[in-house]
Amino acid sequence: MSTDQCQQIRTHLGMHALGRLEPAATVALQAHLDGCPDCRSELRELRGVARVLRQADPERVDDQPAGPPQALRTAVFTAVDQERRRNRSVRTAQLAAAAAVLIIALGGVFVVTTQQSTNSQPVAFTTQPAGVHAAASVENRNWGTSIALDVTGLPQGQRYAVWLERPDGSRMPAGSFVAGGEKKMSMQLAVGLPMSDAAALGISTPTDQSPLLRAPLHP
Known part of the structure; x- marks a missing residue:
């Protein structure tokens, strides 16, 4: 099966796993699944997720869940900031090296x-x-x-x-x-x-x- 066909069909796999796909679309989907092992495998995984979702109890969901500890928030944001600075330094060095190579190539x-x-x-x-x-x-x-x-x-x-x-x-x-x-x-x-x-x-x-x-x- 072509990649384009799989991409179109996969947009319906989630609804099918939840049992909410319209009958006409279900027929077309099943015809595709008969000849596409990749999409069948993905559907099996989605059905596992759907079974877990059905077991969720909406009454136990807190409207205002507790946030992460302040120490964890600080550690995460500090790590992100350090990584951003490191990436900027790497990009600057890469741009400088690229500029030098370009100048050499052009005799500039x-x-x-x-x-x-x-x-x-x-x-x-x-x-x-x-x-x-x-x-x-x-x-x-x-x-x-x-x-x-x-x-x-x-x-x-x-x-x-x-x-x-x-x-x-x-x-x-x-x-x-x-x-x-x-x-x-x-x-x-x-x-x-x-x-x-x-x-x-x-x-x-x-x-x-x-x-x-x-x-x-x-x-």
Whole structure:
């Protein structure tokens, strides 16, 4: 029997177990039950519940049942509140990890206002044009490398690419940004390349692959 048919029939099983299903619907239900062992099994369980319900004495039901002890109420609500806080923390961590993965996949860049991590390592740009001031730090992460970058003095409106360079000279994109001239650009970038596999951090224009700024990552 198809799932759709079972779902329609099961809406009548409870009434049938209580003996309150209309005769016409009972005939259709019985025809289905003859060929559906799953629904027959469910009906047997419902009939057991119906027998217990018939033994209930309405006269013994208190209109105002006593509530649970205050200590139990406090323990339950405290546990629920702690679980909610834990779930919020887990969701926040999951969202942060998902954002990092997305940024890596897109080669993106985003501005952050959080305090710099104590595990970050500052790097020095040995190649740097006159009038341009840049500072950066890198941090090894489980998913790759996090880069904090501050740049001032690049021509306003020009787009620049940020990358990590491997020992063989190949590059892994970390994102791009549009320069703000004398306005300080502060960025946090992410790249899926471990620091141990990177030799240098660099910046170039999309049309010229020559490093405009370059900082070795290892002495």
